[in-house]
Amino acid sequence: MEDYGRFLALLASTLLVGFVSVILSLVWVFHYREGLSWDGGLGEFNWHPVLLIMGFVFIQGIAIIVYRLPWTWKCSKLLMKFIHAGLNTIAMILAIVSMVAVFDYHNAMNTPNMYSLHSWIGLTAVIFYSLQLVLGFAVFLLPFAPVYLRAFLMPIHVYSGLTIFATVIATALMGITEKLIFSLRDPAYSASPPEAILANCLGLLLVVFGSLVLWMASRPHWKRPLEESTKVLRPTGGTPEGTEVESTMTNRSDADKSDLRINTEAARKQNLKLDEAGQRSTM
Structure with missing residues (x-):
């Protein structure tokens, strides 16, 4: 791999920033927001930011760059597809649970659903992520799609995946800001209390994490070699993909x-x- 040392440094930085982001989200909800529970109260709502940051941001980011790991290039492409799909499936499950938590909380508190820009874009991201996951399974994982269709859809699959990831980051930032504005009264958000500073730092870490993931995913010299990516297990008597x-x-x-x-x-x-x-x- 070209610039192997730089890649390792960026990878370590990405994982560290993502891990710290998850820890800060837990510190936020446990220290300032009544922890986690599933009783229709604030603790149930708190599952929403924690699971989204853990799954929709951190795990999805790892799923994006998993093909870039050079020590996996000797593994079959089919195995890496399963790992990629598995990580995205876990992220999708966590996102759905977080959506259920926030809707359940709103209904228990008689709060209207789906009125803010944060909720509109967030639900749109979840829907497109679901479509991306289903189409990815059908076209790239199952051995039924013809090669020309995979070749045609691959750039669209990559572009849409990166776009959804960036949209999720933006949605998380809107959600953090919205939560602080609604929750901080005395002192107000504008007074920059400790909770506001911690949540703002969390937002900055999410931006850094997203930027690192997008940078690593967009470098062509860190792409899985073509001769390795075309070696996919096929049915008996078939030919390798590509x-x-x-x-x-x-x-x-x-x-x-x-x-x-x-x-x-x-x-x-x-x-x-x-x-x-x-x-x-x-x-």
Whole structure:
């Protein structure tokens, strides 16, 4: 890998920032927001930021860069697909539980649902993330989609995944700000009490984490080598993914060579027959 040392430094920094973000979210809800519970109270709402930061941000970020880890390049692409899909599935489950928690809390408190920009964009991100996950399973994990369809959809899959991830970061920042504005009364958010400073620092860490993930995912020299990424387990008698065209071209080349040999042999036999006929006519 090119710039291997720099990659390791960025990877360690990314994991550290993500881990600290999860810890700060737990410190926020336990020290300032009555902890965690599932009774329709504030503790149930607190599952919303904790699970979203843990799953929708941290785990999704790891799922994005898992293909970049050089020590996994010797693993089969199919195994890495399962790991990628598994991490995204865990993130999706945590996001759904967090959504259930906030809706349940709002209903218990007679608070309207889906009125803020944070909720609109957040629900949109969850819906598109679900579609991304389902299509990813159907097209890239199951062995039924043709190669040309995978090649066509791969850039769209990558772009949409990074866009959803960036949207989730932005939604989390809006949610943190919204929560502080609604919750901090005395002292107010504008007075910068300790809780506000801690939550603002959490938001900054999420921006740093998202920026590091997007940077690592967008560097072409840290991409999984093509010759490794095309080695995917296929059904018995099948060909590795990405090699169908090469195999077809090879088969065609062999067929052309075989036809040439047959035609040459036929022409030689025809010439021999003509020579023998010519010799009989002269005798």
